[in-house]
Amino acid sequence: MKRFRVGVIRVITLEDRGLIERHGRIMEKAYPDIETLSICIEDQPKGIFDESSEKIAAPKIVEAGRRLLEEGVDAIFVSCAADPAVEDLRRIATGKPVFGAGKPLAALALAISSRVGVLGIGEEPPRPLAATLGDALISYRRPSGVSATTDIAESLGAIIEAARRLRSDGAEVIALGCTGFSTFGTAARLQRLLGIPVLDPVLAAASIIHHELIRASRLGELLEAG
């Protein structure tokens, strides 16, 4: 059944193998024809949370991508809504799909709504989300006390509060603008509580990467009559 190998780059330094692989496991459960190979970058225990931490991470992400390409992966997922180093990696990935979570999340949000609220961890929404959503981004909020992905685990109350505010602002859909939310199942909890769609960034990226993998390698077979 497995047909596609996706390399996953965690942009945070983690020791626990289960944690490193958690985002890859989400992709595998959603798309059984995907198997993942996950690695994380070094010396970045708080991950990426602003421009400076993104700049420091970029060359490490490119190096991680190089290692994954040497392992023969068919696609690369940089698990971060800022899409860090994605353009650089595309240059060395020779046509293989390379995505962060930002653009896929924005694209899926646009497919279902033109009134999107984004919940994030930075002072501003991740750039690829803001750029792709355009006027459909009607509100951005950061939960009180959260300024890095490592704050998410302890902040469920503030996260729910911020999500409720997005809904009051008029958001019909909430996009979670940090893949740290995926680690804690935040999207499932929020959409149960709020009653509106909440988009998980890792699932969004998995969907777009899966589409691109089958478009690039199986389209002829898929579109054959019969």
Next chain:
Amino acid sequence: MKRFRVGVIRVITLEDRGLIERHGRIMEKAYPDIETLSICIEDQPKGIFDESSEKIAAPKIVEAGRRLLEEGVDAIFVSCAADPAVEDLRRIATGKPVFGAGKPLAALALAISSRVGVLGIGEEPPRPLAATLGDALISYRRPSGVSATTDIAESLGAIIEAARRLRSDGAEVIALGCTGFSTFGTAARLQRLLGIPVLDPVLAAASIIHHELIRASRLGELLEAG
């Protein structure tokens, strides 16, 4: 393995069961956990190709959707890039995903490029594509001699020519703005010939509908640790 039943509405009157089911089969091959149930509307042998034919089709599409919902489908796909009657169907589908091909196609195009060319059958690009793509829609072309989905089968040369023009116009990705192109495997041929991504509208819709089905019904399980 099958978990989701998707109702497919063909907006053209067809007699041949294989033809009626062809778009559904593409969805099933791409997503083995989807099974489809396809029906077509009556008295519309040329399908939808302009505003007037869309208006005539709309109530028939709503009626077809009602029948599919009675059959217990989990989602509805209106196989047309104009997304006809999609908003009306959402009102009666009580939260189940309802999509045409237009918005999903635009969303997937935006996920991979900001320079999109659209190939279509009407005088103008389908409205949902134009609205969602915005400035990313850099060129629209209609193949010479093609003004309805029923012209596609006999127009391969003109289609290739129009696609080449879109690439010359600067398109980095081509989105096929009529699901009639899916019937003839056009996307696979064009991307082999042109060397740039060509997005198939039925595959795009399948991807978005699949994401929405798993987001709405399996998100808790997917995001659980372990």
